[in-house]
Amino acid sequence: MGRKFFVGGNWKCNGTTDEVKKIVSMLNEAEVPSEDDVDVVVSPPFVFLPIVKSLLRPDFSIAAQNCWVRKGGAFTGEVSAEMLVNLGIPWVILGHSERRLLLNESKEFVGDKVAYALSQGLKVIACVGETLEQRESGSTMAVVAAQTKAIADRVLNWSNIVLAYEPVWAIGTGKVATPAQAQEVHSELRKWLHENAGAEVAATTRIVYGGSVNGANCKELAAKPDVDGLLVGGASLKPEFIDIIKSSTIKKSSV
Numbered sequence: 529m530g531r532k533f534f535v536g537g538n539w540k541c542n543g544t545t546d547e548v549k550k551i552v553s554m555l556n557e558a559e560v561p562s563e564d565d566v567d568v569v570v571s572p573p574f575v576f577l578p579i580v581k582s583l584l585r586p587d588f589s590i591a592a593q594n595c596w597v598r599k600g601g602a603f604t605g606e607v608s609a610e611m612l613v614n615l616g617i618p619w620v621i622l623g624h625s626e627r628r629l630l631l632n633e634s635k636e637f638v639g640d641k642v643a644y645a646l647s648q649g650l651k652v653i654a655c656v657g658e659t660l661e662q663r664e665s666g667s668t669m670a671v672v673a674a675q676t677k678a679i680a681d682r683v684l685n686w687s688n689i690v691l692a693y694e695p696v697w698a699i700g701t702g703k704v705a706t707p708a709q710a711q712e713v714h715s716e717l718r719k720w721l722h723e724n725a726g727a728e729v730a731a732t733t734r735i736v737y738g739g740s741v742n743g744a745n746c747k748e749l750a751a752k753p754d755v756d757g758l759l760v761g762g763a764s765l766k767p768e769f770i771d772i773i774k775s776s777t778i779k780k781s782s783v
């Protein structure tokens with residue numbers, strides 16, 4: 529019943545057309561484990577979705593970085609789930625901490641977005657994570673459980689959700705969580721899912737880690753039993769992203 533390893537590349541608000549083409553060429557030329565063993569999903573800014581879709585190798589998939597909370601309409605500046613489906617984009621990242629914190633997206637709003645995106649047939653990478661202050665005050669689990677509950681309250685079927693644990697203090701800081709810290713929260717999150725969404729959801733939902741993952745630290749993180757993949761920011765724009773994809777092989781050798 530193994531959970532297939534998942535590697536996401538969140539390009540955030542980066543890139544020009546030329547840079548995007550170069551990253552895609554680098555990905556297309558790489559030799560990586562088979563799609564039977566690893567899901568690779570890259571997430572360019574909205575404006576580059578069509579070009580990436582037209583150029584990217586077929587065994588890699590694509591995610592948008594956000595979408596509107598309900599059906600499209602008079603919502604200036606927003607992009608709807610229906611539009612992503614129309615473009616043939618299968619995945620969307622929702623609840624990233626940069627949106628929760630910089631754009632004041634509440635956990636309820638994120639939960640609504642997750643439910644709506646799923647209802648339209650999108651697969652969702654749903655991000656949760658605590659700030660440094662929250663970690664230091666001992667409320668890490670309470671925070672990530674409340675963020676996960678806002679999703680669980682609105683969603684019954686978890687088969688199209690990947691849960692990404694991204695501690696805010698580790699994002700873009702070079703300060704990666706230790707493998708033990710990641711494992712601890714992932715295992716608690718799985719326990720939470722078991723108690724609140726059922727044994728099947730807990731056993732099958734992939735929980736991936738994000739926050740300063742790079743080519744040097746990916747294997748140790750990937751080796752942890754409850755780390756089912758990695759969500760990569762800065763390093764996903766660089767050749768070391770290929771090494772991160774290859775860290776998936778550690779799961780094969782450890783079973």
Ligand SMILES: O=C(CO)COP(=O)(O)O
Nearest residue numbers: 538699700739740761762
């Ligand atoms: O936010 C992240 C992925 O969504 C992680 O970003 P960094 O890998 O740049 O720390």
